[in-house]
Amino acid sequence: MEPLRVAVIGAGYWGPNLARNFRSCPDWDLVAVCDLDADRARRVVGPRSTVDIMTSTQELLARDDVDAVAVATPARTHAALGLAALEAGKHVLVEKPLADHGAAARRLVTRAAELGRVLMVDHTFCYTPPVLKIRELIADGSLGDIHFVDSVRINLGLVQPDVDVFWDLAPHDLSILDFILPGGLVPTGVAAQGADPLGAGRACVGYLTLPLADGAIAHVHVNWLSPTKIRQMVIGGSKRTVVWDDLAPQQRLTVYDRGVDLGDTLPDRTTARVSYRLGDAWAPAMPEREALGVMVAEFAAAIHQGRAPLTDGRAGLRVLDVLESTSLSLADGGRMVGAVGHEVLKARQPVGSGATA
Template sequence: MVVGVSMIGAGYWGRNLLRNLQAADEVSLLSLCDTDEGKARRLLGEYSTVPVCGSIDAVLEDSRVDAVVIATPVATHCDLALAAIEAGKHVLVEKPLAASASDGAKMVQAAKDNGVVLMVDHTFCYAPAVRRLAAMVRGGELGEIQYIDSVRTNLGIVQPDVDVLWDLGPHDLSILEAVLPPDVRPAAVSAVVSTPSHLGRPASVHMSVRLSNGAIAHAYESWLSPVKSRRMVIGGSRRIAVWNDVDPVQPLVVYDRGVDPAGPDTGAPASYRSGDAVSLALPGDEPLHTMIGEFVDAIAHGCNPRTDGEAGLRVLRQLEAASVSHASDGGFVTLAAGEGDQW
C-alpha cells in the first residue's frame, strides 16, 4: 500500500521528517504546507517536483491525501490535527501530542469517532536500543526494575514556545512507557526546574517518576550543557543496562553486576556481584524511518501503532503533573487512575 501524505511545517524537525518521508517507498509525498512558502521551497530544494502550499485548506481538500504529518509549533497541533481528522485524514504529530492533556483528549476522541489513525512522533521509542531494552526488561533478563536514571543535555536548542520540560521530557517519559513491563506504571511525578533570568523559561529540570513497584525513574534534562549527553541506566535485580546514545562503538552495554542480599551468617548488610559486561550489537535502523513504516502499517491494517494517541495523551498527563509539581516546590503529584497505564 502506498499512502498519499502531505506534510505541514517546514521547520527544524520538519526537515528530518521530510527526508524520511521522501525515502519511504510506501509513501507518496504530495505536498509540503507552510505559511512561509519560500521556506518550504528552500527545504524541498530547487529540483524537487513536490508542490508547496501556504494553507491547510488545500491539503484537506485534496482527495489524494490519505494522511498528514504535522511538524508545527505545539500550540497549533490540536487545531491542525482536528481539522485533518474531521476531513478523514490519518494524522502523525510531532511530539508532544498537544499543548495540554485536554487538547490531547479531544484529538484522541476525534480520531476514534472518525475511524482514523492518530500517532505521535515519540522518536526514541523506535530506536533499536530502546526496542532491545524493552525486550530485555519485559523478558525478565534484567530482573525486577529497581531504578532508572537518564541524562539528556545539550547546548540548546532553546525552544520559543515550550520550556525544557515539555521539549525534552516527552523523550524520557515515552521511553519509560516503551520499556516498562505491563505490570509496572508511573504512579506519581515530581519536578524541580532552573529558570535563568535571561531566558525567562525553565531551561534545566530534574524530574522523578515514582513507579508502581516502588522504584524511581529519574531524568535530568537541560538546554545549558556544553556537552551533549543521552545516557540512560536501567538497574535491575539481576543485571544493569547502560544505553549511551552518543557512543558509536558501544551504545548498549549490559553489566552482570549489582548488590545482592548477604547470607544469613555473614553479618554484612549486602554482598556485591561483579560479573561480565557485554556490549550488545544493534541494527543501524533510523528510528524515524521505522516510525513512518509503522504509521503506514497502522493505516493499511487498522492497528494501533505503539505511540498512538493514547500513548501521547499519557505522556501529556505526566508532563502536566510535572508542571504542577515544579510550580509547587517540587513535591510528588499523584497520577489519577489510568494516567500512567500501559497500552
C-alpha cells in the first residue's frame, strides 16, 4: 500500500520521538511538523529536510495531503486539537492522556465513531516486547484465570507542580492493565490512599486498589520519594505467574509454574486442603523492537484495515475514568468509590466491528 501521510503537532518533549518513528516506518510519509515555535519545529526535521514547517494548526488541518495527525501538545489541548482534526477528516493519534478530563475524552471517542475515523492513544508501554508477551500469555490461557496484579513504580522523581503522583505515574500502569486484561480495565471499584509528607500540597506517595471481576484484585504503588527505582509488575494466575522487571534488561520477564491449589473443604467446612505447586521458571524469548515503532505501525494498520487500534480511544477513556475515580476516593479519605463512566465501557470493541474510535 501507498504510505499514509502524517503530520506531527507539537515539537516539544514527545513530538520529536514521534516524528523520528514516522520517518523510519515504511507505512508513513511524514509531511509536516507544526509548532508555535518554528525554530523548534525546524530542529526536529533538520536543516535539509523536505518536511514542511508550520505554525498554524488551522492551515495544517486544511491540507488535503494529510491523512492523519499525531497530537503531542500539553494535555489541556488534546481534546480541542483532536476534535478539530477529526472534523477535518483526519485520523488522530493522541499522546497520553487522551484528554485532561473524562467528558472531553468522551466527546473525542463519540465523534471519531460518528465520522468513521481512527482515534488512537499513544500508550507506549503497551507496545514494548514484555507487555506484548504478557498480553499473549494471558490471551492464550498460559496463566489461567487472573487472580491478582501487583504493580510498583517508584523512584526519586520530580514533584510535579500541577498533578499528584497518581496522575503523574499511575497512567503507565493503568494503561498496561487495560491492555493485558481481557475486556480491558473495568474495576468494580476504586480506592486510593495517598500521603504528602513533604507538605507539597498533593499526594507524593500513593496506593491504588482496584477490585476486578470474579474476585481478582489489582494494586498499584506509585511514589516520588523512593531513593531506589523499581519498575515491577507481578501478574498471578490460576496456572502460572509472570514477573516483569523492567530494570533487568537480561531477563525482564520470568514465568513461574508455581502457586497454590485448593483441594476439598475439610469436614468442619471452615478450611480447605491447600497444596503448593513448585514447578519450573523460565524466561520467554522476546524480540527487541522500539515500542514507538510498533505503535506507529499499528496506527497505520488500523487505518488500512478499518478497525480499532489496540490502544483506541476507549482504552484512553477507561484509564481516565480510573484516574478520576482515584481523585474522588482520595478526596473522600480513601473510600472505595464506583468507577466513573464504566457503564458504557464494559467491554473492548470487537475487532472487525467497523467502528474505529
